[in-house]
Amino acid sequence: MNKKRGQQSIVFASPPVITSTANIVGPMEGDGILTEFYDRILKDNLDDNSSWEKCESSMMEWAIKTAIAKECSAIDDIDYVLAGDLLNQLMGTHFAVRNVGRPFLGMYGACSTLALSMIIGATLIDGGFASKLAAAVSSHHDTAERQYRFPTELGVQRPMISQWTVTGSGAMVISANGDGPRITAATAGKIVDIGLKDPNAMGPAMAPAAADTLWRHFNDTGRQPNYYDMIYTGDLGSVGKALVINLFKEKGIDLSTVYEDCGCMIFRKEQDAHAGASGCASSAVVFTGYIYQMLMRQKLRKILLVGTGSLHSTTSYQQKESIPCIAHAVAVEM
CATH class of the missing domain: 3.40.47.40 (Stage V sporulation protein AD)
Incomplete structure (x- = not known):
């Protein structure tokens, strides 16, 4: 096969x-x-x-x-x-x-x-x-x-x-065996660099990579966004999330009803996290906690997790390089 x-x-x-x-x-x-x-x-x-x-x-x-x-x-x-x-x-x-x-x-x-x-x-x-x-x-x-x-x-x-x-x-x-949600499909992302250099603006830098991987996933698999109960990006925050929605609107697709960002799900507004959460643990604690439990309770049956990453370093920033970004998608289904 x-x-x-x-x-x-x-x-x-x-x-x-x-x-x-x-x-x-x-x-x-x-x-x-x-x-x-x-x-x-x-x-x-x-x-x-x-x-x-x-x-x-x-x-x-x-x-x-x-x-x-x-x-x-x-x-x-x-x-x-x-x-x-x-x-x-x-x-x-x-x-x-x-x-x-x-x-x-x-x-x-x-x-x-x-x-x-x-x-x-x-x-x-x-x-x-x-x-x-x-x-x-x-x-x-x-x-x-x-x-x-x-x-x-x-x-x-x-x-x-x-x-x-x-x-x-x-x-x-x-x-290989057991009870629980299954990893059914995956899409490996490409590095996308739109030329941003501000390490504080990671959401805007990563949003095009997330949109690119999502678009490729839909085209490769033949699945439409509504195939999934929810699509979650990893840590774009409120700014990056809005950009992804707008990028898909330009393609004639409304993601807003099935899309959320893990970075917008962790902190309350009054905690003053500004644009939201980031870091490896942003998608990790949301997926291993909330999303996994919703799948196990069958309140969600099909989700797509799109991990987002800003691949800069302190050295690249000091050398005034732009920020290369990546996104990988994993389909998890009951």
Whole structure:
């Protein structure tokens, strides 16, 4: 069977099952909209660790081990761990996974890393190269701010177009067999760079990449937007979300009735996150919490998760490069 569809998409012959999920968030996220859908909420952004980076690692380790325990599996049953974060050289992930002790594949797609890990994981299982694996991502507001922008202690004023990096981690177990929603199709994105250079304006930079991947997914698979109960992008925030809707309006398609952005679902307006949430954990904590539970309760039956990533670095910004962006789409169905 030819599993490739069109130019960029895959339809899985034996769709892998997401058999369990787990998530953990910081106190600001825990005080937000989706409080009831988090497994654990930290009391502060250190959680008894000596640095924010160590806190981020401990969150990911906890999420991976909790997802595996929820599935009633032993850690040795996991063939691979696919995971990543936003820090240089995946530092947070490496220190988290060293305590898991399973074969590890490091993933990097900036804030699209969860979707990327789901695609690679589903491909490994559908191809017969694994029977069970864990996928996980993390981000931390204070580690990301220190790396990409300014030391948190400076208290630099943020422009209204900026977003708040989510402190949290989400993990899932993907299996060849079992109960739960299945990963049925995927579309790998292309890098789209429209020339923006402001690292505070990630939503506008990533929106064209999200729209490009969505358009390719619909064309490759023959599915229309209303095939899905909901389409979720990862962390475009309110500005990027509006741009995606407008880009599709130009094509004569109204996405607004079946589309939401995870970055608009985490913080309440009065929490002053400006344009919304961002970070690897933005899509991760929403998917492993709210979306997964809605699928399991069959309040949603078919969703498309489009992870969005801004692929700049501190070096590229200092060299005045523009921001290359990516988006990967994963179809998950009951």
